[in-house]
Amino acid sequence: MQLTALLAVSGALVSCGGDAGGAGFEFTGYVEPQQGNSETLFKVTNSDPLLFNPANVIADFEDADFIQNPANGWVVTGQFAEGKDWNVLTAKLEGARIGKVAVSTCEINGSDCDSNIGSMLTPAFTINNDFINFLMTGGATPVGVQVRLAGTETVLLQFQPNTCSKPVLGGNDDWFHFDVRALKGQSVQLYIFDNETAGCGFVAFDHFYQSNSAFGQTAASAGEPTSGVGVTLPEDGISNIIGNFDDAVKMATSTDFGGFGWSATGDFANPQVAGAWQGASIAKESARIGDRAFSSCSTFAGGCASLQGTVTSPAFTVTQNYLYLLAAGGSADNEEVAIEVLRAATDEVLVSFTPKTCDKNFIDGDNDWFKVDVSAILGQEVKVRVADRSTAPCGFIAVDHVYQSGNASFLNEDGETVTPVVGGIANIPEEFQAFNVSVAADAFTEGQVVGNFNSALAMLESGWIGTGAFANPASATAWQGTTRFDAAARVGEGAVSTCEINDNAEGCDAPTGTLTSPATTVVQDFLYFLMGGGSGSAPVGLRIMDSIGNVLHSYSPNSCGPSYIDDNFDWTSVDMSAIRNASVRFQLFDEEAGGCGFVSFDHLYQTERDPASNDGVLPNPMISGGVVTLTDETLANLSFRTALPYADSDSNVIGRFDSPQSTLDAGWVATGSFAASVEATAWVGTTRFAESARVGAGAVSTCELNNNAEGCDAPVGTLTSPAFTVTAEQPLLAFMMGGGNGSAPVGLRVLNAADNAELVKHTPNSCGPSHISGDEDWVTLDLTAYVGTEIKVEIFDNEPGGCGFVSFDHVHMTNGEAYDPAATDDGEVVDPTATRNVTLPSDAFEQVLGNFDDAQATLDAGWIVTGAFANPATPDAWQGTTRAGNTAAAGVGGGAVSTCEMNGNAEGCDAPTGTLTSPAFTVDAARTKLNMLLAGGNGTAPVGVRVKRVSDDSEVAAYSPNSCGPSHIDGDDDWVTLDLSANVGESLYVEIYDNEAGGCGFLSFDHLHMSSVVAQLP
Structure with missing residues (x-):
């Protein structure tokens, strides 16, 4: 819904997804509005001297451009990536803020209140203070903020507001804090999210910063600071922690579900309680850091050495010279228990050691500190594995508090130097x-x-x-x-x-x-x-x-x-x-x-x-x-987050869907929601998200079609292609498609063009994500049974309810043969930007109308031909005397054209005649010069180029060359420019013609393009 009324300062807002019987939104701490700046407190108070200290401010949301620039380390999705008007409702309702901006996803970017979703992930930062203070309000739904372990999805702390009646910040009641004393030294990220599209689906927030003073209510606490029991916790031991072993269940839970992502095998797999791995370290004499330590020494009937298995950390980057850890167990005669450092990609063991302290089955003091020298593999991705592969005597191992350190030693509580035992040195594999x-x-x-x-x-x-x-x-x-x-x-x-x-x-x-x-x-x-x-x-x-x-x-x-x-x-x-x-x-x-x-x-x-x-x-x-x-040419068939499925996936494209207007201009017919707008991005819907797959400039999703005018499921309509004939050479129809649920009336139909009878139908069954996302979304339909039949393709969304969306792109005909680099011209690939004996204008590839590298590809691109240009037998059929063996010939890319000796010299030099007519194009004010290489004729022979209006075929420009030799273009003197500045905005086409079968009756040309510069005036 849109909130259109400004509320009185003392008024209440109860209609933004909330309960009309609720308490409403009351403004508090009202002060006279003033022009905001980076240090303005509006309707909130805070006397903390660290409030604006740059070293303490994590995020103030004052600069959306900065946050949206990936170079600055932020990751934004949804509405936070799509627009910059995050302050819409705060400004409208004069909500509380610090600085000029406070964010609310209600009406963000001028949209409605609840349906908006998105997330922000801050760059990593180190916790140096006791608290993270912030302002937040919003729905009792999947919205809020998390403190995550940097570089992972492990959630250390989380807060979800429960103030559905407050779509903007109201005052000091909206201050909250995370107690992060126990996380000091850790590298973390904040993840702010709105994942709710229904009632109460909004969150408002501002100004996250670190402080040693807590403001407002406690959002969540990480508990008391970690400390050593019977052992010294080094000063730097509160940061760069790889594993603390305090909670086996959390250690073994995937980072996707808020755990630490360790993997466990054997007797240590699938822990059910926090203390599942503590073994003999439960003894009161045992030393530890934090709540628990790990010990494979069993306290049950099987005996101390009866357990076997491994626990392995997730991959991490080596950033310090040493790995520190507490360890005990094993012996000189039993090294089947060990701590191992592995190369992350292959699990190759880079270094392994056994503590060889079999006289005790748990850690008992500072003498059990070990260090592994990893200075030679700084920057490498590694894992740590604790392994017990023995049931023989001394077949147990105890470990605790694995972390990275830059120090060779540390001081204990008495000020004495403790130098950990060197467990090993990791060397770089070759x-x-x-x-x-x-x-x-x-x-x-x-x-x-x-x-x-x-x-x-x-x-x-x-x-x-x-x-x-x-x-x-x-x-x-x-x-x-x-x-x-x-x-x-x-x-x-x-x-x-x-x-x-x-x-x-x-x-x-x-x-x-x-x-x-x-x-x-x-x-x-x-x-x-x-x-x-x-x-x-x-x-x-x-x-x-x-x-x-x-x-x-x-x-x-x-x-x-x-x-x-x-x-x-x-x-x-x-x-x-x-x-x-x-x-x-x-x-x-x-x-x-x-x-x-x-x-x-x-x-x-x-x-x-x-x-x-x-x-x-x-x-x-x-x-x-x-x-x-x-x-435009290279982008048209460039695929993103997916690979084109077949070698000829660029040769017979029925629908590119790069924009509504270009699709309709190509002859497609739209109904329903597809007909509502031809604005350039009207059809992209959720394919606008960076994680969406596409081919070319754009793809389509009916979810959030027309700039989310109707939401995700509600839009309905059809897109129907122009008629085309199924050929024996390309009898397969391929396309990308997702959405639906297998039975919802969304998908693609193949229709007989004669009577619109349905021949084949595909209904997708993915219902999420709401955009095509990768190779798994390619679909191929075999139309061999309809070779020679004139057909149409209809894409339809007739479902306004659940899973009522369809996402699609790049409908094309194919022979079904995969691309094989070894089968492409014996490994030789033509560079369309290469030149021979000619230089190029500065923007020669911005808008290419015809490159003529391949005769069949030119036809596939929509050129219409007559006479000697018709039915080319080979890709180089039109090259004539411009062929590669003629080192004096000029050209751009893989081929140029000469009607002299074309088609394998079937008719000689002058006799071939015919025309080449381009697809329609619109003259852009940024590129008004039509440039091409052109030679031949004698000034009066009917050979040359014409530019005509699509509307009435009237001629707007023309040029006939007067070189009559050589029979090929041969250098920069063959550049021709036609000025079309008087035709900006008009739809035109180009006709290249050779109507002369006698003397000088040949034409040579290449690289027809629109440009902002003159190549050479005729």
Whole structure:
């Protein structure tokens, strides 16, 4: 609902999802309104000197732009990500606040009161004070705030307000505090959330800060501060805690459910009570930190050594030089009980030790402190495992309070130095070492390493595909080539050079081939890798492609010696921020068998580290591999959080749904809620969320359609495609779809175009999330039985009740063959941005109307052809004398056109005639120049280009070339510009024509695009 009336200061609000019989919302502590600033207290009081101290303020919500910028460490979802008007109702009702802004999800961003959802996760911070004070009010529903262990979903403290009649802060009664004395030194995050869309589904809040003074009511308490019993708790032992063993149940509960995420096996699995793991440490003589310690020594009939099993921490990053812990048990003759440090990704044991104190079955004092030196693996992800694999004498182990420390020793209560026993030293495995090169701190972060190239065999087993010299390696070291030399640099166990690859089977320059990654999601803004070789122009280097091999970006090195990477100055970066969350493939390529025809590379990984960083670890500046930029063409088939399912998923697209207007312009017909608006984002609904999958610029969900005008389930309507014919070459219909419950009337129908009879129907059965989310949402329908039939596709949502939504994208016809890099032009992929003998205007790829790289792809893009252009037999049928073998020809991308010798020279040079007509386009005020490469004719021959209005086919611009030789475009002098500034906002089309079968009756052209700059005036 919208709250439209301003209430009197003393009035009550009882209608925002609350009970009309409730006590209502009373303003308290009223003061005269004043212009807010960062230190204004409005209708609240607080004399705490730390209230505005920058070191103490966790969040004041004054700057939505700052919070929404991922670079600042916040994670926001829902309404907190979608808009910045968080203060709407606070301003309207003159609610209490500190500063200029207090947040309420009721009417946030101008919406209604209850249906809004969203969350905020603060950057991590260290608890340095006794209390966290804050203002909060809201519904008795799933709304509120949590204190979470940093980097996890483990909830340490939680508060849910219970003031449904107060949609904004009212005064001092809304002060609350968390008692965090027991959490001092811990790194935590605040998670503020509104997960309720029904009654009381709102929360209001402001100004979280740390203090040693508590204000307001206690929201929750972490209890009394941790202390040692019979043992010293080192001063730094209150922070960086890996495991405290106070509560076995909470230790073994997943972080998803508020636990600490330890895993347990054997006799320690599935603990039912907090003390399930304390064993002999229950003895009154036992020392411990906190409430309990762990001991595998049984106090039951089986005897002390009868229990077996393991308890293992979740992965954590090594940030200090030592792991501290209390430990006892085992012996020199029984090391089957141990504390182990594991590599997180593989569970490889990096270091293991046994305390060898069998004379006692529990911890009893400071003599039981141990430390593991982990300084060599700083920055690595590891786990700690406590293992009891023995029932023999001394087959038990006691452990407590595992934490990270930077200190080699500590002082006990008497001021005496205690130096823990060295349990072991963790060393970096070779795969994490660097040779003749440095690595940044995140170079091995799990989930960010795309390729380590340690083993040729392992790379192919992990899904990489090799062609040419990379295919069928005989051994793990087959690709190392000259990187085997001592002077070469590498990260891990191996690097790659095509020079002398495969034990020098072909020498240095001759080997060629490609190595292509599996589809990979871009999760960071930058790609780092080591690379050398090439000459800058030799076709060797790195490509970034979409999931089916279309090139988005290409980089070629320019070092041509040595033939191996050799130092930090080979580190190269590519800015991928434009394609974050996209599904891409990375391809290393060597397509040069001549001079400088080799490439050497290693350690391809994603990172958030700015290449301009001055941390002294890597060079500044690094080599720039360029910036990935998208054009309308490359974006159209770029998939996000999903990979396109088939190699031809970009060739026969029935519905892209990038915007309502473009969909309707393509001939789709909308009814119901789909017809309500053609505003650019009207159909995105919940697919606007970052976690949604999509192909191209947008996807659709009827949940929150039309900017949430009707909520999630209520919108209904249909979208029906134009008619098209099922072909034998592409008889399968593929699309992304989610929603419904299997029986709700939502989904997709295939209709006979002649009579609208239903041929095939699909009803999804996912009912959550309300947006398509990944590869599992791809659907393929076999229409082989309808080959030759003219059909239509109807997407429908006829359910206004439960699960009454449908989400979808990228409806297309396909042959069902998966993309295989090894089957694509023998591993060669065309870069649409490459040039031959020509330079490009600055924005040559912003709005490409035709690139003519592939004849069939041009037709699939909507161009209409006649004469010699019709029915091209091959992708290069139109190239004629511009073909790649003609080194004097100019062009952009994979192909240009000449009617001279087109179609395999079937009619010679002058005889071929015909036309190419573009799809309609609208002239944008930002790009009013029509640029193209164009040559041929003699000034009077009927060959050239015309621009016409869609409305009446009237001509607005035209040009006939007058070069009559050569028969191909050959350089920058062939650029032609037509000024369409008088036609801004008009819908136009382009016709390229060759109507001359006699002398100079040929036309050559390429790269038709709209631009803001003149390439060359005719």
